[in-house]
Amino acid sequence: MSRGTVNRLLLGVVGAVLLAAGVLVLAGGLDLYGRLGVDPPSWWPLTSPDQPVVSADSRTRWTGEAWWWPVVIGGLTVVVAGTAWWLVAQLRRSGPTSVVLPTPGAPGLRLRLRTRALEEAVESGAVVLPEVERAGVRLVRGPRHPRLRAAVRMTPGGDPAALAEHFEAGPRTGVLTSLGLPELPADLRIRVVAAQPEVTGRRHRHRGKRPRVV
Amino acid sequence: MGGESAVKVRRPRAPRTVAAAVVAAVLLVVAGALLYDVVAVRTGHQARRWRAELADELATRHLDDTAVLLGAGAGVLLGGWLLWLALAPGLRRWLPLRPHGETSAAIDRSGVAALLADRAAGLPGVEHLRVRINRRRVRIALAGPADPASVQRRLREELAAVTLARPLRLDVRTAGRRRRAKPAEDSTEDSTEDTVEESVKDARSAADGGAG
Numbered sequence: 392m393s394r395g396t397v398n399r400l401l402l403g404v405v406g407a408v409l410l411a412a413g414v415l416v417l418a419g420g421l422d423l424y425g426r427l428g429v430d431p432p433s434w435w436p437l438t439s440p441d442q443p444v445v446s447a448d449s450r451t452r453w454t455g456e457a458w459w460w461p462v463v464i465g466g467l468t469v470v471v472a473g474t475a476w477w478l479v480a481q482l483r484r485s486g487p488t489s490v491v492l493p494t495p496g497a498p499g500l501r502l503r504l505r506t507r508a509l510e511e512a513v514e515s516g517a518v519v520l521p522e523v524e525r526a527g528v529r530l531v532r533g534p535r536h537p538r539l540r541a542a543v544r545m546t547p548g549g550d551p552a553a554l555a556e557h558f559e560a561g562p563r564t565g566v567l568t569s570l571g572l573p574e575l576p577a578d579l580r581i582r583v584v585a586a587q588p589e590v591t592g593r594r595h596r597h598r599g600k601r602p603r604v605v
Numbered sequence: 606m607g608g609e610s611a612v613k614v615r616r617p618r619a620p621r622t623v624a625a626a627v628v629a630a631v632l633l634v635v636a637g638a639l640l641y642d643v644v645a646v647r648t649g650h651q652a653r654r655w656r657a658e659l660a661d662e663l664a665t666r667h668l669d670d671t672a673v674l675l676g677a678g679a680g681v682l683l684g685g686w687l688l689w690l691a692l693a694p695g696l697r698r699w700l701p702l703r704p705h706g707e708t709s710a711a712i713d714r715s716g717v718a719a720l721l722a723d724r725a726a727g728l729p730g731v732e733h734l735r736v737r738i739n740r741r742r743v744r745i746a747l748a749g750p751a752d753p754a755s756v757q758r759r760l761r762e763e764l765a766a767v768t769l770a771r772p773l774r775l776d777v778r779t780a781g782r783r784r785r786a787k788p789a790e791d792s793t794e795d796s797t798e799d800t801v802e803e804s805v806k807d808a809r810s811a812a813d814g815g816a817g
């Protein structure tokens with residue numbers, strides 16, 4: 392599973408829990424059950440506006456049981472470890488550190504190429520394309536194969552369709568064939584350099600050496 | 606123009622790194638503090654003030670208490686927002702192009718606006734223009750003696766040359782020369798729309814090179 396999928400799954404779980412808890416409390420506190428004439432089953436929590444959110448009874452219901460504290464401590468430990476891992480995963484650079492190159496005709500040989508070398512090869516191929524001012528390339532994990540992610544800045548008045556065509560036929564196909572990789576799909580993000588117009592909006596932020604590859 | 610039908614492409618999806626980092630950090634702090642205190646109490650120490658107070662508040666405040674209702678409302682809003690972040694594709698600034706082989710390209714929305722503005726500024730009779738663009742349509746307000754219909758025809762060619770996977774609607778109309786009518790309005794338009802404004806005094810020198 393890619394990092395984006397994990398992030399979306401966990402964000403969805405946290406959001407759903409918050410939403411469900413909030414709706415339960417609101418429904419009980421505003422007495423929606425009484426007003427709408429709904430009769431919740433007897434085990435349904437938080438039904439009456441006069442009851443406390445977490446009463447002392449419910450808080451200490453299982454504290455006498457032998458299994459309660461080990462379960463609480465174990466569960467909290469799992470949550471702490473899991474969120475620590477989740478947080479670190481956001482800060483780390485995603486993507487493989489190297490790619491395995493196929494070595495037909497040399498069965499015992501295992502060839503690996505540093506990701507950075509591959510990225511630089513594509514980058515230097517992209518930056519010399521016509522109408523490209525700057526280019527940044529990163530290799531990210533894809534569903535099956537690694538994926539190139541390129542961000543380029545096009546000169547004003549350029550032709551984005553031709554640029555995509557040149558990128559496809561030039562750096563991408565070049566690296567693909569010279570390394571003999573089975574597949575190397577690419578995402579290309581094109582920004583247009585402003586001529587010198589008066590611009591309002593969110594376009595002033597993109598400064599720096601290379602376009603940021605998201 | 607021919608070939609303006611929408612092409613199905615996989616829309617890029619944002620990885621939600623920042624949102625995930627923030628939620629993970631908050632959960633880590635909350636769960637870590639709770640774990641620390643539970644273990645402290647289990648090993649014979651006193652519970653911290655915050656935990657005792659929290660348990661006390663939860664046990665005494667009833668569901669129709671204003672603070673409880675406000676907290677629940679905040680929880681509903683926050684939870685709904687996180688769910689939205691989980692489900693919505695994001696990356697609204699990027700408009701996908703038709704695929705070229707194994708390369709799926711996308712162009713910055715304000716970049717499309719800049720391309721159109723550059724093209725329109727070179728047309729005769731255009732003195733000042735403002736391009737506003739969102740995910741569905743481009744609206745261009747012109748000032749000058751130019752005929753909006755012919756400008757629209759030229760710009761439609763330019764827009765078709767971008768080969769967006771889902772073509773944008775294009776509206777060209779003439780506006781009065783109220784350049785600084787409502788600058789405040791522009792700044793409140795957040796990420797759902799980009800605006801490019803150009804007057805021909807700036808742009809003519811650039812356009813001369815191409816036309817000459």
